[in-house]
Amino acid sequence: MSTGWHADPVVLSRYAAEELDDVRASSLEAHLLTCDRCRDALAPLTDAPKLGAIWHAIETALDAPQPGIVERAMQRLGVPEHVCRLLSATPSLRVSWLLAEAFALGMAAIAANQATGTGLAGATLFLFLVTAALAPVAGVAAAFGPGVDPTYEVGLAAPMRSDRLLFIRASAVLGASLAIAGVAALALPGTGWTLALWLLPALGLTLATLAVATWVRPVWAALGVGVGWVVLAAATAVAITEPLIVFHVWGQLLSLGLIVASAAVIAHRRAAYEGRIPA
Amino acid sequence: MTVRADGDDALVAAVATGDREALAELYRRHAPWLVLRLSRRCADPGTVEEVVQDTFVAVWKGAGRFRADGEVPAWIWGIGVRRLISRLRSRPMAPTDARAEEVMVSAEDEVLVGVEHGDLGQALGRLSPELRAVVQATVLDGLTTREAATLLGIPQGTVKTRSARARRELREALA
Numbered sequence: 001m002s003t004g005w006h007a008d009p010v011v012l013s014r015y016a017a018e019e020l021d022d023v024r025a026s027s028l029e030a031h032l033l034t035c036d037r038c039r040d041a042l043a044p045l046t047d048a049p050k051l052g053a054i055w056h057a058i059e060t061a062l063d064a065p066q067p068g069i070v071e072r073a074m075q076r077l078g079v080p081e082h083v084c085r086l087l088s089a090t091p092s093l094r095v096s097w098l099l100a101e102a103f104a105l106g107m108a109a110i111a112a113n114q115a116t117g118t119g120l121a122g123a124t125l126f127l128f129l130v131t132a133a134l135a136p137v138a139g140v141a142a143a144f145g146p147g148v149d150p151t152y153e154v155g156l157a158a159p160m161r162s163d164r165l166l167f168i169r170a171s172a173v174l175g176a177s178l179a180i181a182g183v184a185a186l187a188l189p190g191t192g193w194t195l196a197l198w199l200l201p202a203l204g205l206t207l208a209t210l211a212v213a214t215w216v217r218p219v220w221a222a223l224g225v226g227v228g229w230v231v232l233a234a235a236t237a238v239a240i241t242e243p244l245i246v247f248h249v250w251g252q253l254l255s256l257g258l259i260v261a262s263a264a265v266i267a268h269r270r271a272a273y274e275g276r277i278p279a
Numbered sequence: 280m281t282v283r284a285d286g287d288d289a290l291v292a293a294v295a296t297g298d299r300e301a302l303a304e305l306y307r308r309h310a311p312w313l314v315l316r317l318s319r320r321c322a323d324p325g326t327v328e329e330v331v332q333d334t335f336v337a338v339w340k341g342a343g344r345f346r347a348d349g350e351v352p353a354w355i356w357g358i359g360v361r362r363l364i365s366r367l368r369s370r371p372m373a374p375t376d377a378r379a380e381e382v383m384v385s386a387e388d389e390v391l392v393g394v395e396h397g398d399l400g401q402a403l404g405r406l407s408p409e410l411r412a413v414v415q416a417t418v419l420d421g422l423t424t425r426e427a428a429t430l431l432g433i434p435q436g437t438v439k440t441r442s443a444r445a446r447r448e449l450r451e452a453l454a
Contacts, residue, residue: 016315022411023403025319026419032312033352036287039312046311050328054314055306057332062299062339 007031007038016045070095083168089151090169092139098176101135105184108132113187122244128188129247130233132198134226136177136206141222143169148219163270166210174206197247204258205229211265214272287351295342302339309355310335316356317363320420320430326366333366334359357421364426402452410445417442 007015007028014020015028032039070093074084087093108128115124142148144166158165181202185195205225212221233246245251285293285301287308293301310331317327337358345354403411416427417438424442428435 018315018318021404022408022415023400026403026415027400029312029316030419032316033350033356036308039308039352042315043308043311046314050324051306051310051314054310054328054331055303057328058302058306058335058339059299061332061336 005031006035007041009041012038012042013045016042086151086165086168087172089149090143090173091148091150092142092173093169093176097139097142098180101139101177102180102184105132105135105181106187109184109187125188125194126233126237126244128184129198129201129244130230132181132185133201133205134229135181136174136202137209137222137226137229139173139177140170140206140209141219143173144218162273166273170206170210174203178202197244197252200252200255200259201229201247204255204262207259207262207266211262211269214265214269291338291342291345291351294339295345302335305338305351305355306335309352312352313355313359317359320360320416321363321367326363330359330363330366333362337362360420360422360430361426364422364429367432368429399449399453402449405452406445406448410441410448413438413441414445414449 011020011024011028015025020028028038032042068088071084071088074087075081079087091097105128108124108131112121112124112128115121144152178199181198182195185198188195209218209222209225212224215221216224236246237244285304287305290301290305294305313334314327314331317330318324321327321330334355338355341358345351403414406414412431413427416422416430417424420427420430422430424435424438428438431438433441
């Protein structure tokens with residue numbers, strides 16, 4: 001569209017200097033949308049170094065690696081960008097890890113389902129519940145600390161408290177693990193509370209791992225807690241000849257106690273995460 | 280960057296196929312006025328730079344969705360002003376108060392107004408700066424009430440009442 005009218009050079013330079021009054025500036029802006037000649041006349045009057053700097057920033061943005069699907073989804077849900085990056089760098093939040101976890105728990109649940117009515121029913125259910133409680137422990141072990149976290153040193157040097165980073169990641173790992181185990185539990189033969197028996201032990205073991213990790217590497221902490229859990233579960237199951245005994249009332253109460261005690265230790269000793277995790 | 284003679288539509292089509300040179304040419308043509316136009320609506324130069332950057336990154340990503348029925352500059356402005364508003368929404372800041380200080384009107388300006396604008400320009404000029412800002416945001420920039428409220432840093436209700444008052448005053452001035 002061309003009206004044949006073009007802006008006066010004086011008007012353009014005053015507009016570029018932000019000296020033009022509102023009415024004429026608005027009129028000029030409307031004209032600029034439709035007139036390439038006036039746009040070209042205006043261009044030399046603008047801040048060239050600034051435009052160059054912005055273009056440089058645009059090229060940098062276009063060259064930057066694109067965040068993955070999960071990271072973009074998290075950002076869309078309102079999670080701050082830096083938190084998304086922290087989470088997506090978590091080894092145990094990688095798709096491969098989550099798939100492996102889903103596979104392990106899914107198989108355990110299917111086994112328990114297949115064994116319904118056979119002599120193995122109790123044992124397979126026991127296997128699933130023990131594994132489901134362990135899944136977040138393994139995830140947390142691989143979520144931070146030297147050796148497993150590719151961004152460990154970066155994290156130490158970052159202007160963010162290590163305990164905060166750790167809790168962000170641990171919560172995400174815990175959430176993902178619980179979700180996977182929860183879905184897998186739907187394949188179990190039992191109904192009602194049987195499906196959720198692993199929940200409190202899982203929370204207790206995870207917090208215990210975090211608490212022990214104030215003294216030793218997270219991997220060792222998880223290993224210790226995990227072995228302790230398996231030994232306890234197996235020993236009580238064998239001794240009392242009731243596979244699920246460790247998930248009964250006293251087991252759940254013990255888990256609650258573990259949660260409270262671990263939380264207290266973490267609250268008291270969380271400064272130890274700040275680079276004092278032995279390398 | 281090399282200067283290309285293609286029209287804007289052709290450039291956008293080329294950008295859609297991943298032509299970085301075409302984006303550079305679009306930037307060369309349209310970034311200058313965009314920077315100036317945004318600067319008049321946001322007093323913080325840093326924010327304006329970020330918005331211009333966002334806008335051309337969005338052009339790069341969204342070029343495939345551009346329909347040739349709209350003019351390219353209007354499309355770019357639409358992206359830019361909405362990016363500005365979402366920036367202002369996430370990081371509220373004092374709205375530009377350039378409108379509060381009235382520029383002294385010289386005799387030369389008066390002549391220019393007479394030449395370039397008819398009664399409407401004068402009627403607009405007689406509106407108070409607050410009312411004019413609302414007219415500019417809603418009518419000329421094509422923003423919704425909500426967007427205008429964010430841009431100007433005033434409640435939506437105020438945008439509506441000022442808009443109604445501006446209409447009334449314009450009508451009286453032009454009658």
